[in-house]
Amino acid sequence: MVLLLLACTSAPDSGAAGRDGRLDTSGVDSMFETGRDTSRDSGLDTSRDSGTDTGGPAGPLAEADVVVIGAGGSGLAAGVAAIQAGASVIILEREANHGGASVHAGNLFACGTRWQADGGVTDSAELCLSEWDGFTGGDATASVVQAFVDESAATLEWLAAFGGDFTLATSVAPETGTVPRIHQPTAGLELPVNLLGVYARDHIRLGTTATGLVREDGRVIGVEVGPGSDGSGDTGWISAGAVVVATGGFGRNDVRVAENVPGIENFPTFYEATPGMDGNGLDLVEAVGGALANMDDVGLYAHAAADAQIGAPEVMVISNLDRTLVVDATGRRVADEREFMTSIMGSRYVDEGPFYAIFDDTGWGLLNLSGRGFNYPDGVNMNIDGPTYESLVPVPVGDTAADLATAAGFDGATFEAALDLYNEAAASGVDTEFGKPEDYLQRIRTGPLRALGIVLGRSKSFGGAALDDEGRVIDELGNTIPGLYAAG
Ligand SMILES: Cc1cc2nc3c(=O)[nH]c(=O)nc-3n(C[C@H](O)[C@H](O)[C@H](O)COP(=O)(O)OP(=O)(O)OC[C@H]3O[C@@H](n4cnc5c(N)ncnc54)[C@H](O)[C@@H]3O)c2cc1C
Structure with missing residues (x-):
């Protein structure tokens, strides 16, 4: 950021x-x-x-x-x-x-x-x-x-x-x-x-x-x-x-966030804000007649999975998200995945989410999920890999694209088309859909395939x-x- x-x-x-x-x-x-x-x-x-x-x-x-x-x-x-x-x-x-x-x-x-x-x-x-x-x-x-x-x-x-x-x-x-x-x-x-x-x-x-x-x-x-x-x-x-x-x-003030981000109530609550970000200063200011400004400008992030170690509402940031395929709930690719590293896709999540990051077996093994650790007690690992995550939290998995679509609830034809097109882009080095550069295009080919749910993190305000x-x-x-x- x-x-x-x-x-x-x-x-x-x-x-x-x-x-x-x-x-x-x-x-x-x-x-x-x-x-x-x-x-x-x-x-x-x-x-x-x-x-x-x-x-x-x-x-x-x-x-x-x-x-x-x-x-x-x-x-x-x-x-x-x-x-x-x-x-x-x-x-x-x-x-x-x-x-x-x-x-x-x-x-x-x-x-x-x-x-x-x-x-x-x-x-x-x-x-x-x-x-x-x-x-x-x-x-x-x-x-x-x-x-x-x-x-x-x-x-x-x-x-x-x-x-x-x-x-x-x-x-x-x-x-x-x-x-x-x-x-x-x-x-x-x-x-x-x-x-x-x-x-x-x-x-x-x-x-x-x-x-x-x-x-x-x-x-x-x-x-x-x-x-x-x-x-x-x-x-x-x-x-x-x-x-x-x-x-x-005020990223951890649910009332203030809900007031200013219409539609966010449709998604489970996850925070990327530190525990102290409760917005109590807004109350101090309002109590003496001060006005508030820019309150609807809330920084949301869609680059993390639900925390597997201490659970919701914390998050674990997904490594290499910009180098894999991300789809929506229908199985459709939605963006140049580099945009998930910014707040752009967090803002889009409210209207278009949830999103899922797709990994083949190689990518899953290389994955690093990094906890923010704001609320971690001593002794909890900040970083875990895909297999460890999956041992703690269920992740939709399928041997083929069709199987994964069934497991994750995607539309089968939509997801298979998205995966094929993505792999063609990776093979040719040219992303005709969203223009993601060649360095970030990696083929997704070795089953089993997994769909890791991306959650909406409330971060900066x-x-x-x-x-x-x-x-x-x-x-x-x-x-x-x-x-x-x-x-x-
Ligand atoms: C994970 C993360 C990474 C970030 N990375 C960057 C970055 O790289 N670059 C960047 O520019 N920004 C970054 N930001 C944003 C940046 O941290 C914030 O914009 C910045 O910290 C805000 O500073 P602040 O002084 O307003 O608030 P804070 O740093 O949160 O300070 C507020 C202080 O007020 C205290 N407080 C609150 N209420 C009371 C009260 N009633 N009485 C007494 N004390 C009170 C709190 O305990 C706290 O110490 C990041 C934010 C996060 C969460």
């Missing part, structure tokens, strides 16, 4: 903007423009308006110019930028460690970097924006997209300054346009999110859950807190000059608080909610 850097804003109507991150330091800077009104910090008063009852008047547990909720990549980036700008900062994290889903993000997208130049790649923000629509489907004229792309090279330099370095991934992934734009932390060096976590260590309050936002006269002036996931942490509130909600995605260009949360009318920002 190919996504972007750290802090991310989602402006209303910004097309792909919600999926693209940028570090909006202008927003952070503007938090300090008004200065901090310490008179707000004298304790609760009855005009304060909060999502939950804090249990009566009490002084804040702590106070800071900026309180960030969430110590993932975006929260840490916002917090560190605020620290560098001279603010006092507290970063709340409900887990026992910082990092969130961001510890899984190793591909950083940027345009016009020195790492590209060193690799002989000519790129610029202008070129990137001119191609943007083609590889994201988003709106390159959106100000948040333009700012992200314009600042992406500088943001990578900013991250590298914490002690990391990057290596340009030179294969051109289909999602990055005409030149390589994916930068990976150099082998042996830490992920940027870990470097930011070390830098901000003394500012992070682990084991502390934000349970509500505190308002006074319409302005957000603090955060209600309670114990973290491990039951530790104090209950009370923390006074803030500005609050940044950076609580991550690109919606969130509706923001203005400064990262300030806005309401349905476009009015800013004073003191409230969001990133992610």
Whole structure:
């Protein structure tokens, strides 16, 4: 998967903007423009308006110019930028460690970097924006997209300054346009999110859950807190000059996903999101009148099978899916199988799924099924092969194409035609149906044949608080909610 850097804003109507991150330091800077009104910090008063009852008047547990909720990549980036700008900062994290889903993000997208130049790649923000629509489907004229792309090279330099370095991934992934734009932390060096976590260590309050936002006269002036996931942490509130909600995605929030992806309820639930992606920050924002944007932009993946080890709703990613034949429930081939490696086929799954990956005996033996491991207890293998998978979960099998069609419920003639055509393409090296390159066309010939069910994984979510260009949360009318920002 190919996504972007750290802090991310989602402006209303910004097309792909919600999926693209940028570090909006202008927003952070503007938090300090008004200065901090310490008179707000004298304790609760009855005009304060909060999502939950804090249990009566009490002084804040702590106070800071900026309180960030969430110590993932975006929260840490916002917090560190605020620290560098001279603010006092507290970063709340409900887990026992910082990092969130961001510890899984190793591909950083940027345009016009020195790492590209060193690799002989000519790129610029202008070129990137001119191609943007083609590889994201988003709106390159959106100000948040333009700012992200314009600042992406500088943001990578900013991250590298914490002690990391990057290596340009030179294969051109289909999602990055005409030149390589994916930068990976150099082998042996830490992920940027870990470097930011070390830098901000003394500012992070682990084991502390934000349970509500505190308002006074319409302005957000603090955060209600309670114990973290491990039951530790104090209950009370923390006074803030500005609050940044950076609580991550909502891929594991079934209600939010169902509301925004019509038809998904027709398929069993599987997740490729980390356990913390519950969307609770959306509730915090809505409770103080904030609007949401881009909520229907949910990243779905169709490249995995049901987990065989700890079971649904987790997944195991199928290796070499792009090198085999994939069919729908009728047995019809549906796409250049490389598209199953992107979210394209995840989106199509809702209307056209379920899909099945076809393997001959050789391919089945070589198969690797890789668990995401988000919820794996210690000692469970991350990777298993086809035969091991089949010993745990039934897989339709047949000695011939006709037998497999019967076992899997395909239309026999449709499946046999699809398999024949695929094998002809593999033999000639020319895929007349979908144009898949020769290297990815491998014949499926040695029975028995198997049809491995592909499940629909709920992964990333690109919606969130509706923001203005400064990262300030806005309401349905476009009015800013004073003191409230969001990133992610
Ligand atoms: C397997 C996987 C691979 C990925 N690979 C890439 C990649 O290569 N490149 C890329 O750009 N993106 C990638 N992504 C996406 C990327 O990880 C996310 O876009 C990014 O992590 C979002 O960062 P965030 O700071 O918004 O959220 P998170 O990193 O999830 O951080 C949110 C934090 O907020 C905390 N939190 C939540 N609620 C509260 C609360 N109420 N109080 C206190 N704390 C709270 C959470 O515990 C968490 O630590 C990947 C995602 C996954 C799941």
